[in-house]
Amino acid sequence: MRKKWIVLIMIASSLSMHGQNAMFKALFMFNFAKYIEWPDQTDQKEFIIGVLGNDEIVSELNKLASARKINNKTIVIKNVKDVKDATDSNIFFIPTSKSSNINNVKTYFANKPTLIICEDQDACFNGAGINYTMQGGKMKYEISRQNISCHNLNVDQKLIALGIEIK
């Protein structure tokens, strides 16, 4: 009996959770891009979203990329193990499992026009422009105007108003 339970628990552990939440995170991200004033990058024909490590948001972003454009640019999803593999990212996302990399990512994209998005407690205090958070069981986002503008990006006031501003 004990063995059976352990096996059952292990099987259960290996199953992945449902991706509805990942879908909304991707939709949020797609919409964030609309409220950011990106610098003129006419030579860049792609809008690049980098994702550090494996995360279910990648498959949702790929679905979006195949159907939509941002600023009339094709969306390209770069799922990378190292931030250096996503050099020209317009948006770079650090999932919870890779939260410890925030300092590396911040340093790497310093002065580059990249919006850094995280999902970790106090991430906006550590350099994230936007941070997914759960409040009362609902997904919200924290936003730091200062962290976004230090990457030479202008943010629309509405995006700040819809989120939780971190100063």
Added chain:
Amino acid sequence: MINKYLYALILLIFSVSIYAQESKKDVNSISREEVLQMNIEELSAYDLEEIMKLMDIVGASTIEELYELLLNKDVTSASKSEESLFDSSLSTTVLSYEEIVSNGATSIEEALKLVPGIIIREKTNGNYDVQIRGGQNMPMNNMLIYAENTTTLVMIDGRPVFNYGMGGILWETLPVSLGELDRIEVVRGPSSALYGPNAVNGVINLITKETKSDTPLVSANFQGGTLNTIIGDVSVKKQFSNKFSAGVSYYLESRNRGSEKIYAIYDDQYYTLDEYNDRNAVALWDLHIENDVYNDPKRGKEKQGINAYATYNANDDLSLQLSTGYLDANAITSTIGDTPSPYNQRISYGYYTNLTGNIYGFNLQACLNNTLQVFNKKHIGWTQETEQYNISLDYLLKFNKLSIRPGLSYQSIYYDDRDHIENIGDGYFNGRVSLKNYAVSARFDYHPTDKLRFVAALRDEKYNKPDKWQPSFQFTGSYKINDNNLLRAVYSRANQSTFMINAFSNYTWNLEGTSNSVDAVHFGGSAKPSMMIQDMFEIGYRTRPAKNLLIDIEAFYNKSKDYSALMPDSMRTNVAANLSTYTTLYTSYRDLDIKSEQYGISVSADMVLSEKLLLKAHFTYQQSKVTDLLDLSRNQVAGLQGAQYQPALTNDITNYYLYITGQGPYADAPNASYSSGYQPGESYYKDMDNEAIPSFWGSLSFTYKPTDKLDITAQGYYYDKYYLYSQYETSSNRPADPKYTGHIDGKFSLNAKVNYKINNNISVFVNARNVLNNDTQEYVFMDKIGGLYLAGFNFKL
């Protein structure tokens, strides 16, 4: 022509289809189902603000809500302040109402099968033995009452509902129904420092629902099924303003046993009541019993009651909650005393009032319970008018990294049997007796860093019986490695209180004319009863390896001492002038040198596999042993006492009889009385394992929600074999090779519930407990517990 129309039709369909794809539905009128049917491509047509609205409609974060509900609960009982369950430095479990409903548990006790470390065995339909970790049947070799759990403090909204008559919980007398509960909080391990005596193996706090603005005006739950089982409750609650809310609830529970037969210990047979009475008339087991032994031997449990609740929140500094209720309950379950059948009917009716409040930072609790309690319907003298009064006050002082909660508490309990006996001497106490205790306490909670936490809870309690101060403590330390890992350690001490029978027993059990070897047994109390003390050391690790999984591991070791039990003091035989004899066994609550040790581990896992599939599992492994156990039953000790003078008594009477009848030489008349206070020597004491609690038990349950309307839960519950060693094992009055003993086989039972939500107001369900009808005994000498099949509904308006 046809081709033209066909072409036009195809074009039209294509256009409509394109339009349908491109058109956005208004977020203010869209339904949840419509949103759920959309894919990410369609949803990407909405802007951020609209997406946020759609999330609200669909509950987009359903799975996150499940994480919050199931894996990020709050708990109050572990520290008396609300804190994250994950951060609790004690072994703590919170069972939500939703989890209980989903599981299909038909009673509070059965719901506790979902809690790690708690083992549940059913005695008769609806009546259970509930133990936290174990350590019971102390001492072995005695009456079944010593197998009852007397070391767990159960509370309803912080009000103790412990039975001080003989210790333990009379579960059928708890004046609350499942439907009224918001959650059950369980703290495992000694907690007297927080909650006073008898929180030795742990605390179970049953917390009722608050009435809020979204509370349904009317809610009703009902289920009925086999064994004439009917369980229901109905509540009407309303928040009249931000300051005042009130409600009233009625509940009913009625169940038949699986059999109307009762067990006769000395024949090792199950008999109908008529068969039992016929056998008793011949075998003369017990002649001095009430004619109407049971209201109805088929009826396992009947319980109904009414509760009223009121809350007044004047402002942030002043809030009061008042509850009061009346309960009428009776149950056929295991006996508390030493009778030829272990089946016993208990009856209880009475009322309670509970006032709690936050008054300018002070937490106040004042409650009273006034109940008539028939502990044993068979015998006169066991009916008691009981009164219990509790008041406690504490205050939370907060500093930078330190919080201190000093507190005071007072408790008094009265039992009075005078109105229920014809003559003083017929009762168990023969008077109004009381236990009183008061305490000073302080709890220090220190966070030197974000990751480190130390808690010291200290309490000193003054008792009237025995007249002494008894300290208890709880020291905990925890280190939060990161948000998902917490290590903790606990060292704590708790104690039992004195129970009424330990201090005030004054009962003479008349056995004259029966087949027993004595004519009476006298039960006496102790002027200075000892109070059992337990020390425990525990280490725990709580981890969230993924955000959908919470694992809790606790390893514990405890040591208990200062037990007492009803044991023979002496035996005396009086000889009358006509040479007839009358033998009395004098027993009293004697201090015992016996000690208990236990070690064990509990592991639990809660997992949200997906929005549709939830898992809940736990298991416990434990070993217990006793040292310095007297390897003789009460009757065997009595036999040895009798043997000290029996040869001389027989010789004196025989010789004198021969002399006065002219058949022998002169002989002195026998003494007026012969007695012995012999107590067994060291050679009768030994160390052994205590197997009354299985070495292993656990539960595994899945809840599957294929649609929003359908909810299927299955729970497997297993406990290993155990051996509850009572004085009946060695009784010479039983057959040499009895069929029924304290050896109980391990048992697996499968429970299942299927719930269908018709709309937001009503759900219907079918519920099967022990669906495989594994029809075996779960508790020594009690009923075989088979399947129970029910159907019912939940309604709210």
